[in-house]
Amino acid sequence: MTPPDVPGRARPEGKVTIAEVAARAGVSKGAVSLAVNDRPGVSDATRERILEVARELGWRPGRPAGPRSPVLAGNVGLVIARPARMLALEPFYTEFTAGIESVLAERSFSLLLRLVGAVDEEIAVHDGWWRSGQTRGSILVDFTEDDPRIGALRPLGMPVIAVGHPGLTGGFPSVWTDDAAAVTEAVRYLAALGHRRTARVGGPAALGHSGIRTRAFDRVVAELDLEPAPSLSTDYSGEQGARATRTLLASAQRPTAILYDNDIMAVAGLSVAAEMGVSVPDELSLIAWDDSQLCGLTRPSLSAMSHDVFAYGAEAARRLMAAIDGGPECSGPVPTPALVPRGSTARAR
Amino acid sequence: MTPPDVPGRARPEGKVTIAEVAARAGVSKGAVSLAVNDRPGVSDATRERILEVARELGWRPGRPAGPRSPVLAGNVGLVIARPARMLALEPFYTEFTAGIESVLAERSFSLLLRLVGAVDEEIAVHDGWWRSGQTRGSILVDFTEDDPRIGALRPLGMPVIAVGHPGLTGGFPSVWTDDAAAVTEAVRYLAALGHRRTARVGGPAALGHSGIRTRAFDRVVAELDLEPAPSLSTDYSGEQGARATRTLLASAQRPTAILYDNDIMAVAGLSVAAEMGVSVPDELSLIAWDDSQLCGLTRPSLSAMSHDVFAYGAEAARRLMAAIDGGPECSGPVPTPALVPRGSTARAR
Numbered sequence: 001m002t003p004p005d006v007p008g009r010a011r012p013e014g015k016v017t018i019a020e021v022a023a024r025a026g027v028s029k030g031a032v033s034l035a036v037n038d039r040p041g042v043s044d045a046t047r048e049r050i051l052e053v054a055r056e057l058g059w060r061p062g063r064p065a066g067p068r069s070p071v072l073a074g075n076v077g078l079v080i081a082r083p084a085r086m087l088a089l090e091p092f093y094t095e096f097t098a099g100i101e102s103v104l105a106e107r108s109f110s111l112l113l114r115l116v117g118a119v120d121e122e123i124a125v126h127d128g129w130w131r132s133g134q135t136r137g138s139i140l141v142d143f144t145e146d147d148p149r150i151g152a153l154r155p156l157g158m159p160v161i162a163v164g165h166p167g168l169t170g171g172f173p174s175v176w177t178d179d180a181a182a183v184t185e186a187v188r189y190l191a192a193l194g195h196r197r198t199a200r201v202g203g204p205a206a207l208g209h210s211g212i213r214t215r216a217f218d219r220v221v222a223e224l225d226l227e228p229a230p231s232l233s234t235d236y237s238g239e240q241g242a243r244a245t246r247t248l249l250a251s252a253q254r255p256t257a258i259l260y261d262n263d264i265m266a267v268a269g270l271s272v273a274a275e276m277g278v279s280v281p282d283e284l285s286l287i288a289w290d291d292s293q294l295c296g297l298t299r300p301s302l303s304a305m306s307h308d309v310f311a312y313g314a315e316a317a318r319r320l321m322a323a324i325d326g327g328p329e330c331s332g333p334v335p336t337p338a339l340v341p342r343g344s345t346a347r348a349r
Numbered sequence: 350m351t352p353p354d355v356p357g358r359a360r361p362e363g364k365v366t367i368a369e370v371a372a373r374a375g376v377s378k379g380a381v382s383l384a385v386n387d388r389p390g391v392s393d394a395t396r397e398r399i400l401e402v403a404r405e406l407g408w409r410p411g412r413p414a415g416p417r418s419p420v421l422a423g424n425v426g427l428v429i430a431r432p433a434r435m436l437a438l439e440p441f442y443t444e445f446t447a448g449i450e451s452v453l454a455e456r457s458f459s460l461l462l463r464l465v466g467a468v469d470e471e472i473a474v475h476d477g478w479w480r481s482g483q484t485r486g487s488i489l490v491d492f493t494e495d496d497p498r499i500g501a502l503r504p505l506g507m508p509v510i511a512v513g514h515p516g517l518t519g520g521f522p523s524v525w526t527d528d529a530a531a532v533t534e535a536v537r538y539l540a541a542l543g544h545r546r547t548a549r550v551g552g553p554a555a556l557g558h559s560g561i562r563t564r565a566f567d568r569v570v571a572e573l574d575l576e577p578a579p580s581l582s583t584d585y586s587g588e589q590g591a592r593a594t595r596t597l598l599a600s601a602q603r604p605t606a607i608l609y610d611n612d613i614m615a616v617a618g619l620s621v622a623a624e625m626g627v628s629v630p631d632e633l634s635l636i637a638w639d640d641s642q643l644c645g646l647t648r649p650s651l652s653a654m655s656h657d658v659f660a661y662g663a664e665a666a667r668r669l670m671a672a673i674d675g676g677p678e679c680s681g682p683v684p685t686p687a688l689v690p691r692g693s694t695a696r697a698r
Contacts, residue, residue: 030379071473084451088444095437101464102433110463115454124420267646
């Protein structure tokens with residue numbers, strides 16, 4: 001999976017020493033250390049030359065010798081380009097990052113976490129962490145179509161796990177759920193219950209996996225010859241999920257079923273149905289996605305496309321740790337979200 | 350607030366250079382850099398001597414010169430000694446850390462996050478991060494009575510913000526909510542509604558603020574001459590909140606009101622009441638704590654001791670950043686959680 005021209009992988013791990021880098025660059029070992037740790041004490045020109053040599057030789061500080069401290073084995077980077085307030089509202093990221101941390105903790109690794117406003121800042125952060133030796137690899141999330149991180153970060157030769165379908169993540173090794181299959185299962189199930197007008201409340205349109213779900217939704221609606229129904233985009237918040245549900249329930253062609261792209265929006269949708277006097281599941285079936293503990297706590301409980309998000313994060317971290325250990329990069333899906341029917345779905349009347 | 354004997358604060362910030370440390374230790378500047386960055390290339394004895402001198406002089410790498418990269422200004426450490434699965438279930442930490450990150454992001458800081466199993470590992474992680482220059486300060490949470498972190502970390506002279514009542518956090522500058530006042534307000538309100546038998550479903554007994562809440566609960570129950578009612582301890586999970594609620598509702602002296610220590614347990618309690626055929630709020634009043642978005646999404650919606658947990662995390666981060674900037678350490682509370690009455694509380698029948 002690794003292209004041969006990737007620096008940092010050009011020679012087998014652990015063969016290059018700081019002394020070789022220093023000799024090739026014509027500087028002291030101390031100067032190499034200052035340069036790679038981004039500390040003052042060497043000129044910018046010297047620093048650039050040292051980093052260039054280090055990249056050529058595939059050397060990274062501290063790697064051959066391994067960690068000195070048993071409790072601090074290294075850091076893994078995660079950058080999230082979403083507003084902080086929105087992050088606080090979505091159970092997905094809590095569970096996903098907790099899964100990552102569970103695996104890192106076993107190896108005495110820490111998670112270096114950063115919120116940014118835009119993808120160019122994200123690129124600069126990963127790049128800076130890697131070049132300065134602060135991280136030994138990164139987890140990339142929220143891929144878009146033609147994601148600029150692919151071109152910018154792939155040449156660094158940094159161990160990476162991309163969370164997203166290989167159709168979105170370029171040459172990065174990746175881990176993903178089969179969203180198209182899950183959407184198809186949900187709509188087929190609703191159709192089998194007699195629902196001919198199923199709508200969808202989706203996530204941000206800019207995210208690649210939202211597009212995958214939307215295309216799969218449109219495809220299965222056409223295949224089953226169901227009535228055309230809208231896919232609405234949201235920011236994943238309960239607030240926008242509630243607003244989208246109000247729009248759908250107030251429309252002339254009210255859907256009899258709604259599929260949500262996460263669970264907090266489905267919880268909000270259930271509340272809106274009660275507020276508008278629409279009985280769930282008698283008049284309206286709802287299916288949530290992700291299936292955090294929320295889905296089992298509502299009345300009625302929420303049917304959901306269920307997967308273990310904690311395990312998904314843990315699997316991403318395990319694959320990254322394997323790459324950091326110098327193992328082969330490998331991509332693969334985690335289990336496809338499976339329908340768990342609960343109290344919010346029933347036969348269409 | 351800073352005792353005069355704290356190393357790292359012994360001289361004003363920015364006055365000591367790497368050259369002075371090198372001269373005093375009798376080594377090169379490069380050797381100092383290797384030592385403080387925990388890199389191979391100097392002997393253990395030399396490393397120890399350099400770190401000792403650096404501590405004596407109050408010097409830390411990179412600080413006087415400031416960050417080289419505009420996107421990587423530094424890291425702040427946060428260690429959490431809770432099981433990862435439990436962390437994934439509690440809205441409090443999601444909102445609290447999102448609040449922290451929102452402030453760090455403004456300053457191009459990142460959060461270095463680690464899960465550990467026990468407090469001695471937590472101490473080693475903070476200590477290691479600080480000594481190796483990976484963090485410029487730490488946020489400490491989940492204080493217990495006689496917390497061992499006070500004795501172990503205070504002498505490092507590392508900028509710290511402690512999240513917890515000053516009665517628990519020793520000499521650390523701290524930020525807290527007035528839990529005793531909030532518990533008192535909740536029980537007084539329920540008593541005014543005619544509830545003479547109010548029970549409490551609390552958090553882990555080992556946590557200092559659980560003890561503060563339990564003592565305040567017992568005190569106000571006695572003051573108002575209410576019937577004695579149990580305070581049950583849990584791990585904050587919905588599962589244990591549900592179990593505690595079943596125990597209370599199955600008891601001979603069934604309470605007419607329950608006060609929960611977080612919101613996910615109150616959501617679970619609402620579901621248990623429905624399962625056991627106990628009508629909320631007609632037969633049972635419930636009050637949640639923290640008031641994440643969940644409380645507004647249930648039917649009936651949950652009355653709660655409400656505070657802005659995101660803002661609480663942001664305030665902790667702001668105080669830590671002020672300390673990192675060399676400002677005076679200062680402690681103070683954030684606003685006391687305030688009762689927001691919703692659909693889950695009513696007059697006792």
